[in-house]
Amino acid sequence: TGYPGLAHAAAGLAADASPPGHSPRVEDERLLTGRGDFVGARDLPGQLWARVVRSRVAHAALLRVDVRRALRHPGVFAAYTADDLPEAMRLLHRDLPAPAEPVLATTELRYVGQPVAVVLAESAAAAEDGAELVDVVCAPRSPLSGPEHGTAHLSDDDPRWIATVRQRVGPEPADVDAAVVLTRTFRLPRQTAMPLETRGLLAEWDARAPRLTVHGVTKHPQLTRRLLAQALELDPRHISLPAGDVGGAFGVKGETHPEDLFVPWLTMRAGRPVKWLEDRAEHVVAAHHSRGMVWRAELRAGPDGRLLGARAEIVADAGAYVRPLTTLQALLATALFPGPYRLPRYRARARCLLTSRTPVGPLRAPGRLEAAFVRERMLDLLAHELGLDPVEVRRRNLLTAADMPYDVGTVNEGPVRYDSGDFLGAYERALRRAGADRPG
Incomplete structure (x- = not known):
């Protein structure tokens, strides 16, 4: 070193x-x-570099993509648009609700960062220069706003609602006689992950074997292999996805993106290895986002702070297209809102809304972070409303070892049940460790 x-x-x-x-x-x-063995440090003899041309507008009709100036630039090997892709390569996921996400944009641009074209060159610098010379002609449209701007103007059958998740536990919360009914609205902004190494791929094709090798797929290799086999019309056994060091992921490398399909296609088309690494600016707009929710939460409690019921109405920003894990955070947020507390009545509805933003997927603790933040903040507000110590409010509602096994009553990928544990006991130990059990 x-x-x-x-x-x-x-x-x-x-x-x-x-x-x-x-x-x-x-x-x-x-x-x-x-x-370390990172994809950014891997190189192959004769490799070409790929640079993606991305939408710079949030919503527009795509009129024309002209790559002729890019092809004349020194060092540029080739440039491709959606018209060059075979039919099997046109869509990222064929079996998901509309609007179907194209691998490269065809007639419409739906978010800043959407792939429009791709340039291949002998060096990374030449590829970047060539990409700047691609002419993208579009007619801007009004962007589809996010849930933080309100959704009252949308009817229940508006096509922007792409999924609804519901939870139901016990009798109707509104029917219980409560000393206090606390209602608040929370706006949780979008975010994305920032791994030290951004997304990248290095693909090579051996037509004689035949063997397609793609370095850089990190979390769902089986799903990516299946999608590649369908798109490239290959036997899955002829696709190899060797693992290296990840360089950080935090969930953002766990969803299949358009690049995961067209970079392997490029190496087959060019007959040479192809390397693609996104820069940080690309990562911010092109790697999937998460969170982006508006909650209207309600707690019903007795005068002693014991929870009697709760309700949650959630609108989740789905971004521009539906992907396999788009609705996961909404599902987990509604299922896990009760958390470690005794909650006999609960209703939740989460609706996912199409917007003119980067598609969403799971990041660290999808749904869990959102649910925990809203729930714990509501408990603090409840304590303030009743004039009680927030520590004592939690103490009166936490599940104990005597409650186990405990059926929460909600469903995520299956029923949410706690087979063991002592949440109150753990809480008391944490208070002692922090010195919070002592007056003053």
Whole structure:
């Protein structure tokens, strides 16, 4: 590495970071001394570099994509638009609700960052220069607004509503006699993940084997293999997706994006290896987003702060297209809102709304973060409303070991049930550790 003692220091850091009774982490020394196996560091002889031309408008009719100036630029090998893709390659997911997401834009642009064309060149710089020369002619349209701007103007059968998730536990919450009914609205902004290494792919095609190898697919290789086999009309057994170091993911590399299909197609078309790495600006608009919800939450409680019922109405920003995991965060948010508390009555409805924004997918703790934030904030507000200590309000509602096994009554991928645990006991231990159980 050029730094004497760095390997020894890295090994020491790994050992220091290990809990008592555990072996040191085995990967730290290799990663900290620059010997990681990341797709950005992989190169193949004769490889071409790909650069994606992306939409710069949120919503527009796509009139023309002209690549002729790009093709005349020194070092540019080829440039492709949707018209060059075979029929099987046109759509990212064929079996999902409309609007179907194109691999490369065809007649419409629906979000900033949407892939429109792709340029291949002998170097990364030439590919970037060539992409700047692609002429994208479009007629702007009014963007589809997000849920934070209100949805009262949309009818229940408006096509922008693409999915609805419901939860029902116990009798109707409104029928219970409550000392206090607390209602609040929460707006949770969109976010995306920022891994140290952005998304990237390195694809190579051996027509004699035949064998397609794609480096860089990190989380759902089986799904990607199936989609590639369909799009490229290959036997799945002829597609290899070797794993390397991830460079960070946090969920953002766990959804299939358009690049996962057209970069492998490029290597088959060009007959040479193709490498694509997005820059940070691309990542912000093109890698999937998450969160983006508006909640209207209601808690009903007795005078002692014991929960009697709850309701949640959620509008989730789905972005411009539906992907396989688009509705996951809405499902998990509604299913997990009760959390570790005894909640005998609960109703929830989450609706997913198409907008002129980057499509959404799961990030770290999809749905869980949103549900926990809204629930815990509501408990604090409830305590304030009743003049009670927020610690005591939680203490009176947490599930105990005597409640186990406990059926929450909600459903995500299956019924939500706790087979064991002692939430109140854990809470009391946490209070003691923090010194919060002592007056003052």
